[in-house]
Amino acid sequence: MSNMRLGLVGAGVIGQRHLLAIQKIPSVSIVGIADPSPLAVAVAAKFAVPLFEDTESLIDGEALDGLIVATPTESHYRSTITALNAGLAVLIEKPITATLAEAEEVIATSRNRGTQVLVGHHRRYYRFTEQAKEIIQSGAIGSLVCVSGQWNMRKHASYYEPDWRKRWKAGPVLTNLIHDFDLLRYLCGDIESVSAETSNVIQGFEKEDAAAIAMRFKAGSLGAFVLSDQSSSPWSWESGTGENRAVPASGENAFRFMGTEGSLEFPNLKVWRHQSLPYDWENMIEGEAVESKMTDAFVEQILHFSRVIQGLENPRTSAEDATMTLRSVLAVLKSARTGKRVHI
Numbered sequence: 001m002s003n004m005r006l007g008l009v010g011a012g013v014i015g016q017r018h019l020l021a022i023q024k025i026p027s028v029s030i031v032g033i034a035d036p037s038p039l040a041v042a043v044a045a046k047f048a049v050p051l052f053e054d055t056e057s058l059i060d061g062e063a064l065d066g067l068i069v070a071t072p073t074e075s076h077y078r079s080t081i082t083a084l085n086a087g088l089a090v091l092i093e094k095p096i097t098a099t100l101a102e103a104e105e106v107i108a109t110s111r112n113r114g115t116q117v118l119v120g121h122h123r124r125y126y127r128f129t130e131q132a133k134e135i136i137q138s139g140a141i142g143s144l145v146c147v148s149g150q151w152n153m154r155k156h157a158s159y160y161e162p163d164w165r166k167r168w169k170a171g172p173v174l175t176n177l178i179h180d181f182d183l184l185r186y187l188c189g190d191i192e193s194v195s196a197e198t199s200n201v202i203q204g205f206e207k208e209d210a211a212a213i214a215m216r217f218k219a220g221s222l223g224a225f226v227l228s229d230q231s232s233s234p235w236s237w238e239s240g241t242g243e244n245r246a247v248p249a250s251g252e253n254a255f256r257f258m259g260t261e262g263s264l265e266f267p268n269l270k271v272w273r274h275q276s277l278p279y280d281w282e283n284m285i286e287g288e289a290v291e292s293k294m295t296d297a298f299v300e301q302i303l304h305f306s307r308v309i310q311g312l313e314n315p316r317t318s319a320e321d322a323t324m325t326l327r328s329v330l331a332v333l334k335s336a337r338t339g340k341r342v343h344i
């Protein structure tokens with residue numbers, strides 16, 4: 001298809017990130033935006049596209065091949081169901097929906113209508129993510145034994161001014177950990193169970209400001225993850241990769257994968273191996289950087305969405321897959337609330 005015509009619902013932070021990505025792709029255009037905010041007027045003017053009040057009028061007003069849903073999470077469900085019922089393929093920002101019941105309905109509607117859903121877990125599109133997957137799954141570091149990861153950043157004070165940002169749905173588990181868990185699932189397979197502690201002693205809001213999680217993967221390996229949106233540290237995905245211009249890059253790694261025959265640091269790939277046999281603690285272990293290239297994951301994701309619409313590829317993160325990621329992070333909150341291990 002020479003020109004793929006997409007609509008965008010929600011022209012906020014991530015909606016504009018999609019607009020910038022699409023500007024770089026000659027074969028794909030945004031032909032209309034739906035957003036009721038007065039702020040969206042300037043965005044639509046900047047990108048020279050018509051602005052609509054809501055999803056329905058955008059779908060009625062323009063001939064579309066697919067729709068990007070980038071509204072606040074609570075509204076994903078409504079716009080997505082409307083688009084699927086109109087026969088459109090949908091790229092939904094993460095998390096797929098705010099609740100599991102809504103996610104199940106998205107899955108059912110997509111199946112019934114025969115329309116595709118792709119969920120915007122964009123980290124899966126980086127070259128270094130594919131390289132990490134190859135290293136782990138090829139056995140280059142032996143059998144995976146343990147994984148450690150963290151996401152530690154202190155968000156700016158004004159971030160918490162709106163009341164909704166103080167609530168649990170806007171907490172770092174549902175907002176940020178969902179990216180890390182999706183990556184872990186992509187690289188290591190499904191998570192079988194989690195045990196977690198959360199705390200809100202720093203800010204005292206309903207949302208957590210820190211979490212510590214122990215997890216067991218179905219394939220048998222174990223993981224530990226700590227996160228906080230109130231800790232000053234260079235260790236998070238965004239600091240490590242520099243993917244978000246608002247977060248200065250530290251170049252530090254946030255994940256470590258430990259296998260029986262070596263280890264991998266990620267996302268700045270470094271493989272650690274003993275230089276000679278046997279692979280044990282008496283033998284020197286050395287790290288070697290693996291060459292990679294920073295790509296624009298949002299551009300890659302749109303190119304993939306365009307191929308999904310054309311029936312050339314299956315969604316890299318299907319509605320079912322993204323629902324498992326949502327299920328996994330909700331299990332963290334449930335475990336912390338109940339004090340029990342939660343099976344997923």
Ligand SMILES: NC(=O)c1ccc[n+]([C@@H]2O[C@H](COP(=O)([O-])OP(=O)(O)OC[C@H]3O[C@@H](n4cnc5c(N)ncnc54)[C@H](O)[C@@H]3O)[C@@H](O)[C@H]2O)c1
Pocket residue numbers: 009010011012013014015034035036037040053054055070071072073075093094095120121122175
């Ligand atoms: N992939 C990522 O890295 C990433 C990063 C940030 C946010 N997100 C996700 O993207 C979504 C949006 O987050 P954001 O930070 O861009 O939020 P935002 O508040 O910056 O933007 C949301 C936009 O949607 C508009 N909107 C609200 N309700 C609407 C409706 N019913 N119909 C049409 N437009 C509506 C608002 O006016 C606003 O312009 C969230 O689900 C979030 O989890 C993903």
